[in-house]
Amino acid sequence: MKEARYGDFEYEGRGHPEVRDYVQIAVALCVVIALELTVYYLLAPVALVVPLLGIFAAIKFFIIGSWFMHLRFDSRIFRRLFLSGLVLAVSVFLATLLMFVLATPPPRT
Amino acid sequence: MSAHVPAVPEAHEHHTSTGLSNNKIAIWAFLGSECLFFGSLISTYILYHNQTNGGPTAAETYNIPFTAIVSFVLVLSSMTAALGLLALQKGDHKAFRAWIAATALLGMIFIGGQAFEFTHLYEEGFTIQTSPLASSFFVLTGFHGGHVTVGILMLLGLLAMSLLGRLPQEDAHRAELVILYWGFVDIVWVIIFTVVYLIPTLGRG
Amino acid sequence: MVSTTLPVRKPRYLRRTAKTGLWSWVVTVDHKRIGMLYGATAFLFFLVGGIEAELIRLQLARPNGHVVSADAYNTLFTMHGLTMIFLVVMPMGVALMNYIVPLQIGARDVAFPRLNAFSYWVFLFGGLFLYSSFLLGGAPNGGWFGYAPLSTGDFLPGDGMTFYSLGLQMLGIASLAGAVNFIVTIINMRAPGMTFMRMPLFTWMSLVTSFLLLFAMPVIAVALFEMMFDRVFGADFFNVAAGGDPLLWQHLFWLFGHPEVYIMILPAMGIVSDVIPTFSGKPLFGYPAIVFAGIAIGFMGWGVWAHHMFAAGLGPVANSAFTLSTMMIAVPTGVKIFNWLGTMWGGSLRFKTPMLFAIGFVMMFVVGGLSGVTHAVVPSDYEQTDTYYVVAHFHYVLFGGSIFGLFAGLYYWWPKFFGHMLNETIGKLHFWVMLIGFNLTFAPMHILGLQGMPRRIYTYPGNMGWNIPNFVETIGALIIAASILVFIANVVLSRRREARAELDPWDARTLEWLTPNPPPEHNFDEIPLVRHRDELWHRKYAPTPEGVPTRIIAGGERTAADAPAHEAHGIHLPSGSYMPVMAAIGLPVTAYGLLFFPPLIGLGLLIILTGFFGWVLEPQTVEEGY
Numbered sequence: 039m040k041e042a043r044y045g046d047f048e049y050e051g052r053g054h055p056e057v058r059d060y061v062q063i064a065v066a067l068c069v070v071i072a073l074e075l076t077v078y079y080l081l082a083p084v085a086l087v088v089p090l091l092g093i094f095a096a097i098k099f100f101i102i103g104s105w106f107m108h109l110r111f112d113s114r115i116f117r118r119l120f121l122s123g124l125v126l127a128v129s130v131f132l133a134t135l136l137m138f139v140l141a142t143p144p145p146r147t
Numbered sequence: 148m149s150a151h152v153p154a155v156p157e158a159h160e161h162h163t164s165t166g167l168s169n170n171k172i173a174i175w176a177f178l179g180s181e182c183l184f185f186g187s188l189i190s191t192y193i194l195y196h197n198q199t200n201g202g203p204t205a206a207e208t209y210n211i212p213f214t215a216i217v218s219f220v221l222v223l224s225s226m227t228a229a230l231g232l233l234a235l236q237k238g239d240h241k242a243f244r245a246w247i248a249a250t251a252l253l254g255m256i257f258i259g260g261q262a263f264e265f266t267h268l269y270e271e272g273f274t275i276q277t278s279p280l281a282s283s284f285f286v287l288t289g290f291h292g293g294h295v296t297v298g299i300l301m302l303l304g305l306l307a308m309s310l311l312g313r314l315p316q317e318d319a320h321r322a323e324l325v326i327l328y329w330g331f332v333d334i335v336w337v338i339i340f341t342v343v344y345l346i347p348t349l350g351r352g
Numbered sequence: 353m354v355s356t357t358l359p360v361r362k363p364r365y366l367r368r369t370a371k372t373g374l375w376s377w378v379v380t381v382d383h384k385r386i387g388m389l390y391g392a393t394a395f396l397f398f399l400v401g402g403i404e405a406e407l408i409r410l411q412l413a414r415p416n417g418h419v420v421s422a423d424a425y426n427t428l429f430t431m432h433g434l435t436m437i438f439l440v441v442m443p444m445g446v447a448l449m450n451y452i453v454p455l456q457i458g459a460r461d462v463a464f465p466r467l468n469a470f471s472y473w474v475f476l477f478g479g480l481f482l483y484s485s486f487l488l489g490g491a492p493n494g495g496w497f498g499y500a501p502l503s504t505g506d507f508l509p510g511d512g513m514t515f516y517s518l519g520l521q522m523l524g525i526a527s528l529a530g531a532v533n534f535i536v537t538i539i540n541m542r543a544p545g546m547t548f549m550r551m552p553l554f555t556w557m558s559l560v561t562s563f564l565l566l567f568a569m570p571v572i573a574v575a576l577f578e579m580m581f582d583r584v585f586g587a588d589f590f591n592v593a594a595g596g597d598p599l600l601w602q603h604l605f606w607l608f609g610h611p612e613v614y615i616m617i618l619p620a621m622g623i624v625s626d627v628i629p630t631f632s633g634k635p636l637f638g639y640p641a642i643v644f645a646g647i648a649i650g651f652m653g654w655g656v657w658a659h660h661m662f663a664a665g666l667g668p669v670a671n672s673a674f675t676l677s678t679m680m681i682a683v684p685t686g687v688k689i690f691n692w693l694g695t696m697w698g699g700s701l702r703f704k705t706p707m708l709f710a711i712g713f714v715m716m717f718v719v720g721g722l723s724g725v726t727h728a729v730v731p732s733d734y735e736q737t738d739t740y741y742v743v744a745h746f747h748y749v750l751f752g753g754s755i756f757g758l759f760a761g762l763y764y765w766w767p768k769f770f771g772h773m774l775n776e777t778i779g780k781l782h783f784w785v786m787l788i789g790f791n792l793t794f795a796p797m798h799i800l801g802l803q804g805m806p807r808r809i810y811t812y813p814g815n816m817g818w819n820i821p822n823f824v825e826t827i828g829a830l831i832i833a834a835s836i837l838v839f840i841a842n843v844v845l846s847r848r849r850e851a852r853a854e855l856d857p858w859d860a861r862t863l864e865w866l867t868p869n870p871p872p873e874h875n876f877d878e879i880p881l882v883r884h885r886d887e888l889w890h891r892k893y894a895p896t897p898e899g900v901p902t903r904i905i906a907g908g909e910r911t912a913a914d915a916p917a918h919e920a921h922g923i924h925l926p927s928g929s930y931m932p933v934m935a936a937i938g939l940p941v942t943a944y945g946l947l948f949f950p951p952l953i954g955l956g957l958l959i960i961l962t963g964f965f966g967w968v969l970e971p972q973t974v975e976e977g978y
Contacts (some may be wrong), residue, residue, distance in 0.1 A: 057230060064226035067739055071218055074345065078211070084349050095341040099334050106229045107330035113167055115539070116175040123179025127186030130654060134603045135190055137658065138665045141599070163396040172536045176566055180528065184570035187604055191578065191589070198590065198595035275587045279596045284586035286577065300961070304968055313969065328500040 049111035063105045070098050148351045165256040168320040171327075178331045185335050188290060189342055192283040196347050200278030205347040208273050210264070214344050218336065224253035225333040230304075237308075238316040244309055247322075248327065251302040254295050261292045284343065291339060294332045301325045379928030381465035382873055386472050387451030388769065391762075393476055394443040400483075401435035402836060404428045406829055409793070413826035415814035425810035426493040427512070431482075433496030434516070437616065438523045439479045441754045445619035446471075447532055448761050449558045451769065453534065455864035455871065455898035458543025458880050461925065463536040466932050466967060478522030481940045485515035488947075492516035495808065497609065498579065499591035500601040505583045517580040517606055518943040524569045524576070525939070531565035534558055543863070545882035549643070552862040553636065554761075557622030560650040564611040564618070567654075570924040577856035584946055602664060606657040614653040616750060617717075618646060620757025621688060624710040626659045627760050628692050630860045631707035632699030635886055642691040644747050645684035652681040662730050663737040671730045675771035678728035685721055689714060704858070705779030707759035712787055716752025720745055722800065730940060738808075741801025747794045759786075759839075766846075767853030771869045775850060778842040786835035792828025861886040874925055929972060935963025 074094045081087050104110040109117050231246030275285045305322050308314040408428050411419040412596045462468050490510040494503040503513045506708040538559045579585035588594040590601055658674040692714050723745040726735045766774045800821050856865045865888055884890040893901040938960030945952025
């Protein structure tokens with residue numbers, strides 16, 4: 039038997055998803071999209087819908103990352119590399135957009 | 148095991164310091180970098196989402212049902228891509244090729260959809276020159292489409308390698324690069340779908 | 353289990369590789385050769401950027417100068433900045449990283465040798481592309497930070513700023529590819545026992561630099577794409593009339609631009625942190641502190657970008673926040689200064705040329721760092737923005753800092769690259785002439801700036817009280833030029849006269865000196881087993897019972913040179929490949945297509961695609977191709 043190499047489908051000794059899992063995940067994602075559309079078309083108050091849509095997007099993001107990109111089975115190093123980029127991007131761009139809001143003078147009345 | 152173990156550094160990867168594949172560290176670092184790339188583009192879009200320059204607004208322009216269908220296609224392609232990788236990891240080369248071909252095909256459907264959408268928008272007078280909104284829309288979704296296109300080319304490359312016998316089971320981590328990249332492209336679409344299409348057009352329905 | 357063995361057959365395609373001659377340099381994937389290519393190219397660009405600087409200084413030597421026209425002046429200062437930043441300091445750092453990092457961590461090559469070659473060729477073609485603008489209708493003339501709306505087609509209609517957006521885009525691709533490569537190399541290719549906290553400082557700082565590049569390059573890429581779409585396709589990103597916001601350019605540019613500052617200085621800090629312990633005969637004082645200070649600078653470098661934009665009117669909240677963060681980033685930088693001082697304190701100092709440059713680095717960098725802190729205070733920054741005070745500040749950190757640090761590295765590792773030393777006497781002359789010239793040029797700029805002389809004016813009237821400092825600066829600039837000639841003379845003379853370098857000419861502490869000078873293609877016959885920080889030193893010295901380190905004769909320095917030749921068998925390195933060059937050539941072709949002749953875009957993309965497909969499908973070694 040050959041020695042362990044990557045490509046062995048045990049990710050970091052934490053197993054791996056099976057065909058069934060992948061299909062279920064895809065179904066779950068489709069359900070979330072359907073929910074998004076339902077909320078989008080049926081619910082009225084924007085203040086409620088925007089956070090809901092944000093949460094749905096985050097759920098889809100999380101599911102794809104942890105299953106289809108199998109981060110939950112794989113080495114922490116990968117997770118950290120990806121998260122460092124993601125967290126950095128979210129923080130600097132939130133700060134940037136916030137500065138645009140702060141720098142805009144209040145409309146004169 | 149196989150007599151073919153190329154004696155070059157990349158083949159000795161089981162001697163790496165972390166025990167992980169060079170390729171996979173590289174792709175995850177690159178995807179981290181891509182977060183900043185799409186972060187810049189998405190922030191530009193958010194900044195300009197109301198700058199219509201007298202042209203059409205987002206709500207007047209986008210076709211949500213069409214975009215929703217495209218979203219399903221992309222989710223499906225992520226599944227086929229993941230299944231393809233699983234097949235290769237288990238040594239089922241035929242299934243691998245079939246899933247990868249299916250993924251590339253779904254990707255092409257997505258690109259076809261985008262081409263259709265862009266043409267339609269141009270005909271309606273919503274072009275890259277119309278307004279900051281339009282510029283940021285086309286550049287953001289265009290770069291996403293570009294990423295999908297590169298992904299399709301890489302999937303075809305995998306297919307070619309597999310058919311030439313250059314993608315043995317133990318090199319599945321090479322195929323994994325493409326599959327991870329493909330998953331990321333899907334993730335970006337998740338954000339685009341919500342931020343670009345859904346939120347700015349709310350209340351139109 | 354199914355194995356896929358390649359059947360024996362004829363090579364599928366021509367795989368022209370060579371070990372010597374010009375072609376061997378084109379197809380090389382050896383990190384040492386690529387490092388040399390980077391270094392040589394960066395030095396040539398250094399001369400070009402230097403000539404531009406001399407022209408600027410000649411123009412400003414006297415009031416109402418007539419050496420160059422106003423237009424030419426705009427081009428000169430823009431190209432001087434772009435050249436020195438993107439074509440000199442960054443690639444010179446990368447040159448040393450390429451050559452030294454794999455040796456310092458005990459690796460045979462970088463993780464992706466062909467990607468490494470690709471980075472170099474893209475860098476070279478990007479630089480040549482940028483300079484080809486002089487022949488093709490005007491070079492960039494909107495300043496190195498290309499502020500919108502000045503840089504839009506309405507105000508600078510020629511092709512110059514389009515060359516800027518496309519050229520920098522290519523250089524960014526090169527840097528990004530290099531960054532991924534070095535991150536993987538340093539994380540994953542270390543010799544057994546080389547834990548993170550045993551890594552030499554230059555390797556550490558290369559890792560931090562690579563992460564900064566990894567995350568900063570995509571931001572500038574987007575800014576440049578937006579500029580390019582504005583200029584080539586008539587998009588409205590920075591078109592104020594259509595509702596575009598020029599502040600967006602500033603934010604994206606400085607989101608990249610401030611990490612970029614640390615990208616330029618951190619490799620130099622790493623070099624100095626390796627040089628000073630060697631010539632002080634002491635281990636680096638506070639190794640963990642200096643490592644974490646480097647990481648902290650890398651992190652905090654992301655939270656200070658808006659201090660470049662205080663004068664843009666961001667509002668009091670943003671200005672205050674960025675004042676605070678900017679002042680805080682001085683703390684880890686100060687920690688490093690004290691580490692270097694603490695290393696020298698009580699050491700047995702040897703003032704060889706690399707050490708002189710390293711000390712020069714510390715001193716000049718402190719001056720630049722202090723004037724930097726004065727910018728952090730918003731009211732004081734309002735006074736200094738766009739004056740010569742800023743020019744003085746960033747030359748003290750980039751020339752007094754980075755360039756001095758890089759010269760320290762060049763003198764230190766020269767025997768490693770070429771097998772012979774650089775002459776000490778001429779080297780010291782080089783250092784002193786450069787130090788004097790540098791201070792004559794840039795110190796008076798502080799005063800000129802506070803007197804209100806704006807940067808980027810092509811001339812000034814004679815009654816402003818600026819005449820004498822400006823004249824002194826020009827003299828200083830000529831002295832710097834003389835010092836570079838001294839360096840060139842040193843390189844030429846030493847090549848003929850200096851004896852072959854000993855194995856470990858500086859009594860160094862890190863692994864790269866375990867190999868012969870220059871190292872064989874595979875670096876190490878046997879990958880060393882690392883047991884200590886400063887591994888090489890511990891192989892040379894052991895404490896006596898009284899605790900005094902004494903030289904041991906146990907053959908600790910046994911190197912590749914002593915090893916029987918047959919050990920090199922069984923080490924297979926990847927063969928040369930022309931695919932990286934091919935893929936890289938496609939980029940300028942595409943860029944010229946965007947500028948002049950759209951069908952070239954298709955051709956360029958086709959070349960890139962062919963290059964990459966060839967790259968993926970070609971076997972790693974020639975033997976495999978049969």
